[in-house]
Amino acid sequence: xxxxxxxxGPLSVPEGAIVSLNCTYSNSAFQYFMWYRQxxxxxxxxxxxxxxxxxxxxxxxxxxxxKSSKYISLFIRDxxxxxxxxxxxxxxxGGSYIPTFGRGTSLIVHP
Amino acid sequence: EAGVVQSxxxxxxxxxxxxxxWCNPISGHNTLYWYRQNLxxxxxxxxxxxxxxxxxxxxxxKDRFSAERLKGVDSTLKIQPAELGxxxxxxxxxxxxxxxxxxxxxxxRLTVL
Numbered sequence: 001x002x003x004x005x006x007x008x009g010p011l012s013v014p015e016g017a018i019v020s021l022n023c024t025y026s027n028s029a030f031q032y033f034m035w036y037r038q039x040x041x042x043x044x045x046x047x048x049x050x051x052x053x054x055x056x057x058x059x060x061x062x063x064x065x066x067k068s069s070k071y072i073s074l075f076i077r078d079x080x081x082x083x084x085x086x087x088x089x090x091x092x093x094g095g096s097y098i099p100t101f102g103r104g105t106s107l108i109v110h111p
Numbered sequence: 112e113a114g115v116v117q118s119x120x121x122x123x124x125x126x127x128x129x130x131x132x133w134c135n136p137i138s139g140h141n142t143l144y145w146y147r148q149n150l151x152x153x154x155x156x157x158x159x160x161x162x163x164x165x166x167x168x169x170x171x172x173k174d175r176f177s178a179e180r181l182k183g184v185d186s187t188l189k190i191q192p193a194e195l196g197x198x199x200x201x202x203x204x205x206x207x208x209x210x211x212x213x214x215x216x217x218x219x220r221l222t223v224l
Contacts, residue, residue, distance in 0.1 A: 004153075032211065036215075041217075041218075042218075043204075044202075044215045046213065046214070088154075090153070092211060097142065097167075097206075097211050098156055098167060099156075099213070101153025101154050102153050103152050
């Protein structure tokens with residue numbers, strides 16, 4: 001079993017839909033949680049960075065962390081075709097400076 | 112502000128040939144990472160530098176891979192000799208350290224024939 005599990009998809013939704021992307025993890029020492037967006041043939045781009053449990057909002061994006069369930073989510077409101085990309089979750093043990101990435105979920109938002 | 116620069120963007124080589132990748136991090140970022148990303152997978156760390164010191168290279172296959180970061184700025188990752196299984200995207204990232212918000216370059220897509 002991998003430390004970070006993420007469904008590869010693809011997840012296909014209509015424009016304007018609310019998207020929910022999720023990751024589970026097994027290492028209870030993870031303290032930092034990140035979401036990256038990766039367009040085809042580009043490097044990952046950091047979207048959200050959270051430390052504690054709870055919600056963090058940034059525009060149309062909301063990151064949610066539930067440490068008790070070892071489960072993190074990224075919600076995208078009013079999804080746009082430009083949101084079509086692969087979304088990678090990543091987690092880090094405090095002080096390690098080494099993130100462990102999920103395999104990414106491919107999201108397709110169709111007009 | 113310029114992002115992380117990598118070159119070349121694409122490289123096709125025959126197996127057993129050497130290959131080198133170059134990375135220029137964001138100015139002022141003391142931490143530099145090299146990752147390998149296989150198709151359909153997330154990035155996996157190869158090596159992490161703090162300034163010019165390699166502080167984590169446990170995942171670097173040292174029999175064929177080497178890296179250096181002279182003067183704590185640019186970095187080079189080398190493979191010699193390349194094998195078919197080395198075909199992947201090699202990503203460079205940099206950060207200020209704390210918090211560990213990493214900025215990635217576009218990657219070098221390596222194909223070994």
